[in-house]
Amino acid sequence: MDLLPLFEWIDTSMLADISKAYGGVFAVVQMFHLLSLALLGGAVLVGDLRLLGVMMRDIPSEIVVRNTLKLFNVALIVVLASGIFMMSAVAIKLYYNEMFWVKMTSLGLGILFVYAVRRPLLLSYDHNTISALVLKSMAVTSMVLWFTVAASGRWIGFS
């Protein structure tokens, strides 16, 4: 499936008119993208490091996961909304950028992993009833996925 028509459509959309014409608006949106990335990363790190038993061992992991998932939801919405706006400014360029596709793939996998696996499992079951190996491998998978999203995102700027 060729997604070029979609990128061409974004490139000529009203969103692109705004993001291309106003450098100041783009910069402000980019700031929100960066700040919500920090919140998203913090939420992922605290939840996963708790599952690994690295920190907050005296606080039940159910409480840590429930609270960090709420913060994650908010951060993800801001990251996605600001990301789509930023993308509209350079849609065609991104279509041909390899790092962009690394980021989109890991982002897709990351979202799928959180909402189809991590969240349903960790919110519906007592963590004591889940094998430690499952909890730990979930934590590592989650950290690797979201680190890849952030790192490949930064690298788009250099490539």
Add this chain to the structure above:
Amino acid sequence: MLNEWLLTLARWLDGFSWSTELHESLYMYAWIESTHVLTLMLFLGMLFIIDLRMLGVTFTSVPATTIAERLDRPMMIGFVVMVITGFILYFAIPVRSTQSIWFRIKVFLLIAAGINALLFRNKMRNPTGSWDLDPKPPKHIRTGAALSLTLWAAVVITGRTIAYDWYDCNKELPYFMYWAAGCVDEMAALDLQASLQ
């Protein structure tokens, strides 16, 4: 006076071959810059969660100081990494950074955020009364947390805007902006122009 002194220091640093090599390196600069930015998730991520607990937004069933104490170490590790990589980044581009209005605002904000953090830590360490267990801490704690969030967010924002060249010395700017950004040569040129008129 201070502007001249800072510029002399920056030019001295710029004279080191390491500085140029780092700036012009194919990947090293990008690696250090990426480390600086990605460590935001560790430093600012932990800070956000601590401050949001102090505001009564998250982890309300856990004592506020427990959250602050448990997240303090990872946050400080993140901070140290950011300071070290930040110094290296400054060393790689000393003159332009010294003459960047954004970099200058960032340094001021860093100092303000640091003072607020010290005051805030003292308040937290000696919780007067039993607010530690309150889902929503008292007003003076919430004010400190809101100030902390605002200041650190502003540090990140001004850090990001250093990359934009809107107010670089080579642009035509009012005298005040040249002074604020430390564009010593441009100020001298304007002074000369004024004296000739």
